[in-house]
Amino acid sequence: MQIEWQKEISQRKDALLADLTEMLKIESVRNEKLGSKNAPFGPGPRAALDKFLEIGKRDGFAVLNVDGVAGHLEYGTGIETMGILAHVDVMPAGKGWDTDPFEPIIKDGKLFARGSSDDKGPGMAAYYGLKLIKELGLPTSKKVRMIIGTDEESGWRCMTHYFEKMPLPDFGFSPDAFFPLINGEKGNVSFNVDFQGGNGAGAKLLDFSAGLRENMVPRDAIAHISGIELKEIKELLTEFADDKPIEVEALEQNERIEISVIGRAAHAQEPKNGENAGTYLALFLKQIELGSGAEQFIDFAADYLHEDSRMDNFGLHFSDKTMGDLTMNAGIFNFAAAQGGRVTLNFRFPKGIGASQIEEALAKVATKVNAQVNTTGKLQEPHYVSIEDPLVKTLLGVYERQTGNKGYGMVVGGGTYGRLMKRGVAFGAMFPGTPDTMHQANEYMLIEDILKAAAIYAEAIYELIK
Incomplete structure (x- = not known):
């Protein structure tokens, strides 16, 4: 038939x-x-x-x-x-x-x-x-x-x-x-990296948020800061964004400054297809002295996560001939000065490497910024x-x-x-x-x-x- x-x-x-x-x-x-x-x-x-x-x-x-x-x-x-x-x-x-x-x-x-x-x-x-x-x-x-x-x-x-x-x-x-x-x-596994709260004596990071789900590259990121003039922020932000694939804005709101970044969302299976608004915002805020947990949260996102989807900054670049690269997506960012912060990272890993090795590499870096690594309880093998x-x-x-x-x-x-x-x-x-x-x-x-x-x-x- x-x-x-x-x-x-x-x-x-x-x-x-x-x-x-x-x-x-x-x-x-x-x-x-x-x-x-x-x-x-x-x-x-x-x-x-x-x-x-x-x-x-x-x-x-x-x-x-x-x-x-x-x-x-x-x-x-x-x-x-x-x-x-x-x-x-x-x-x-x-x-x-x-x-x-x-x-x-x-x-x-x-x-x-x-x-x-x-x-x-x-x-x-x-x-x-x-x-x-x-x-x-x-x-x-x-x-x-x-x-x-x-x-x-x-x-x-x-x-x-x-x-x-x-x-x-x-x-x-x-x-x-x-x-x-x-x-x-x-394979698929996610980990949380948890930070203490607090700020230094000068400018203060009141809160920071980016991302909807761990398996998405965040398109939007917003932070609120105080202790610094809007004019100074706008000048720094204009210079920062000039050569970058993002949209930015700063405005004064209830005696605090709101800074927003728009990047490009993408599926976490290939973070390079997106522009992570969370890490871009952290990279910008790194120019401002914050102190305490706020500074450690920002340093981790800017120094270790920005444009690093292959864990090069963690010393764990890994690739399998059949299944390809280990990838990392920084999917969710949250920080509140009083409560502390959390970054949720999602990993896609080929055969030849396991979740325990990823967790160990994360933990080594986390200790440098006074943070702790915790599992989300989700694990799928290749x-x-x-x-x-x-x-x-x-x-x-x-x-x-x-x-x-x-x-x-x-x-x-x-x-x-x-x-x-x-x-x-x-x-x-x-x-x-x-x-x-x-x-x-x-x-x-x-x-x-x-x-x-x-x-x-x-x-x-x-x-x-x-």
């Missing part, structure tokens, strides 16, 4: 975009302050999970909601189970958007909204691939479970809870990354599936047939649900050459790419379960 996958998906374009639009309108950002027993991560993630399962139930799939944190829709029968693991939670929108991030809009063939490329767009594309197989009544020999999480952008507690109650699939993929295919993912695995070969074969381009495997610093399965990979949905706007303002996905991905997913799923 010859199936024109792309033609079949194009005939379902309007329905796919309608369902995706409904998903994108849900502000499914984790907010545990508004959480409840039925919605532990907040009402937004729960609403997005409910909507996705509602769509599946409407289309005749068997669905299961696991305590409001995860769920699945199921198709087919068989001894083996294939998993398709996606997530419906999204990163905070942040600043810098040209449109409302939760009012999807199509401009120049691009669908703009938070979650359009990470991961609601790819997730819906994979769902329509599975839906197409069901609608065509194609014969299958294996069961498929599309498993939906609501805490992927944070601690993956959704999947921890789900797999305490449900078995792991035998193999599968996550539509939450790049084509052709990701068969290797670095994950790798051989390029010769039949799963990998099948997926790359489908990609090559439908795109006409050479398929190949990749190793990335980002972490996807694919790593939860021993034979699990990440497969799409961003195509080579497409700008990566995940975790950034004005996130978008090309409509054409959503449809192309759905067609690839449809054929790939069928090839794996027929």
Whole structure:
């Protein structure tokens, strides 16, 4: 039976975009302050999970909601189970958007909204691939479970809870990354570096904040200082920012000076793609004598973190031939004169190095600035599936047939649900050459790419379960 996958998906374009639009309108950002027993991560993630399962139930799939944190829709029968693991939670929108991030809009063939490329767009594309197989009544020999999480952008507690109650699939993929295919993912660990508070006798750092999540390069940073004239700050700031890729501003507010820096957000898997507003602000403030814990907090950020994504300043530059570099992202900065400060650092590490070595290198530097290193309790070891695995070969074969381009495997610093399965990979949905706007303002996905991905997913799923 010859199936024109792309033609079949194009005939379902309007329905796919309608369902995706409904998903994108849900502000499914984790907010545990508004959480409840039925919605532990907040009402937004729960609403997005409910909507996705509602769509599946409407289309005749068997669905299961696991305590409001995860769920699945199921198709087919068989001894083996294939998993398709996606997530419906999204990163905070942040600043810098040209449109409302939760009012999807199509401009120049691009669908703009938070979650359009990470991961609601790819997730819906994979769902329509599975839906197409069901609608065509194609014969299958294996069961498929599309498993939906609501805490992927944070601690993956959704999947921890789900797999305490449900078995792991035998193999599968996550539509939450790049084509052709990701068969290797670095390890992932975060540490907090904690500082004492206080200032010296002169200028004082009252507070400092930057970053929304540890797995994002901070776009915005703000500090409030006192004991120095606004005119002096403005002169220093103008000179400082003249040759740097940032925007700056200083203004007087309630007998204190507010200094703000705007950089460029990026995913923590490659901090070089962003401009860290937090470290730039620290670099500027280093010109001012502060004293005590404030000075130590600023010195650490400016001297050790600024433009050092490879831990060169910590003496721990490390690279593996297969999995690439160890990377460090300074994701969250907070300081208050009375309470002290904290910097949260996120690391993506290849095989050959471990979390204990990273912690040891951090601790050596931390002692120099009277700080302490504490674990956040999050650790994922490196994950790798051989390029010769039949799963990998099948997926790359489908990609090559439908795109006409050479398929190949990749190793990335980002972490996807694919790593939860021993034979699990990440497969799409961003195509080579497409700008990566995940975790950034004005996130978008090309409509054409959503449809192309759905067609690839449809054929790939069928090839794996027929």
